[in-house]
Amino acid sequence: MEAAVAGATEGLDVGVVVNNAEAAYGHPYAKYFHEVDDESIECILRVNVNAAVWVTKGVIDGMLKKKRGAIVNIGSGSTVFVSSFPLQTLYASTKA
Numbered sequence: 001m002e003a004a005v006a007g008a009t010e011g012l013d014v015g016v017v018v019n020n021a022e023a024a025y026g027h028p029y030a031k032y033f034h035e036v037d038d039e040s041i042e043c044i045l046r047v048n049v050n051a052a053v054w055v056t057k058g059v060i061d062g063m064l065k066k067k068r069g070a071i072v073n074i075g076s077g078s079t080v081f082v083s084s085f086p087l088q089t090l091y092a093s094t095k096a
Helices: 002-009 038-066 086-094
Strands: 016-019 070-073
Touching (some): 016 038
Parallel strands (some): 016 070
């Protein structure tokens, strides 16, 4: 995955990366964690966690070589503003 991202950005002067992608279950209805199917769990983990990790890993070497660049990771207020978010447990934990 790292090589795919590095290849896709080869020749580009990547100065800023904003990891803001998100996936959540619950459309049209939110669910308790034990009700969420495995496919939805895998999708949320791939988008909310893995994508940010691999995109960052794919561009960071170029930033370090140039000694400049910024990586911004966008979280979610759902982990702070709602003390208990039982219908979006996986989303809240992956966007903390």
